[in-house]
Amino acid sequence: MSLPSEKKQNELKARLAKLNIKDSDLTEKFILGSGKGGQKQNKTASCVQLKHEPTGTVVKCQKERSRESNRFFARRLLCDKIEEANKPATNQKLIQWFPGHMAKARRQIEEKLPKIDVIIEILDARAPLSSRNPIIDELAKDKARILLLNKIDLADPTTTLAWQQYFKKTGITCISTNVLDNKGVSQIHDICKRLVPKKAESNNIEFSETRLMIVGIPNVGKSALINKLAKRKITDVQDRPAVTKRQQWISLDSNMALLDTPGILWPKFEDQDIGKRLAICGSIKDHILDSEDIAFWLIGFLVHNYPKTLMDRYKINLDDKDDLVAVIEDIGSKRGYKIQGGHIDYERVYDILFQDFRKGKLGRISLESPEN
Ligand SMILES: Nc1nc2c(ncn2[C@@H]2O[C@H](COP(=O)(O)OP(=O)(O)O)[C@@H](O)[C@H]2O)c(=O)[nH]1
Ligand SMILES: [Mg+2]
DSSP states (O other), X not given: OOOOXXXXXXXXXXXXXXXXXXXXXXXXXXXXXXXXXXXXHHOOOOEEEEEETTTTEEEEEOSSSSHHHHHHHHHHHXXXXXXXXXXXXXTHHHHTTSTTHHHHHHHHHHHHGGGOSEEEEEEETTSTTTTOOTHHHHXXXXXXEEXXXXXXXXXXXXXXXXHHHHHHHTTOEEEEXXXXXXXXXXXXXXXXXXXSOOOOOOSSHHHHSXXXXXXXXXXSSHHHXXXXXXXXXXXXXXXXXXXXXXXXXXXXXXTEEEESSOEEOOOOOSOHHHHHHHHHHTSSOGGGSOHHHHHHHHHHHHHHHOHHHHHHHHTOOOSOTXXXXXXXXXXXXXXXXXXXXXXXXXXXXXXXXXXXXXXXXXXXXXXXXXXX
């Protein structure tokens, strides 16, 4: 296999220079590859893994049999990735997920607000900042508000505590819940009573009840909370802002009423990592982002923050924590996830990682903490 032409090599050099990618910033590894490329035949470690230390970008390349060619292609791939990350409209792909929904969702929340006394804002306890859309601060600045860190059964308890303190400092009442198991939910009544002064006695029920509305991005547990507060299954809880229907009030105890349709907030698109955390938690659909990118992010995060969990769950040892390709391959080979030719089925490893994380099979894990 001949090396890429001199012209191509010079082009690459120019791109590297333009992106300020220096050789001294790269950590390069050669590993025994699998999958396409037939490395198993010549038994050399021709798969190249490249890490750009300043940005933490990792690429691997096992396109060719020759290590030198793969070194070239790995560098080109790295340029692609870093260029992509540098683009201002990086999240174009994500934004397309909500064609026209953002403005509509905002309008729908704004329309409901005049009737609402308390806003219950649900966040995913595993990634509270990523699952929070600050637009609600602006929309609901004059309203009483309760912040729910939900799914605490899946989040790291120490980190959840730290988040509670973090939000308390901002002056917002914050509680931790596991809505599925009805944990923490009963506090909502008491807090509402505390936050909203007793309304004037009135024959018109509309003016005497304390009215609640639940808001949050997809998949944080809005429908589950409505059902728990209503103590019955509200079948018509809709998650799509496009659906309009007559609003219904669900009467709760203590002279309170809950709007049966939650306010849908859209996820933030400020940076790639937010998107990755949300995809891992299931708030953004899998196919929106590149599953390989997300899986590498998750495995890198777990290797550094929850190594024991990873070792116990997949019976692997993490001899080299920087070699994420090897970690993924190790999991695949321990589980026997192979494709034709005996190569590791990467996609299947990614799937199992996401599923295990979402079901809590990796233990209680938080993807961000207030300190970082
Ligand atoms: N483990 C766990 N799962 C939850 C919790 N609350 C909700 N869920 C699950 O999260 C998923 C999304 O919940 P849903 O209420 O539909 O979220 P929505 O999109 O905000 O309405 C469902 O599978 C729920 O069963 C919780 O506290 N713990
Ligand atoms: Mg829902």
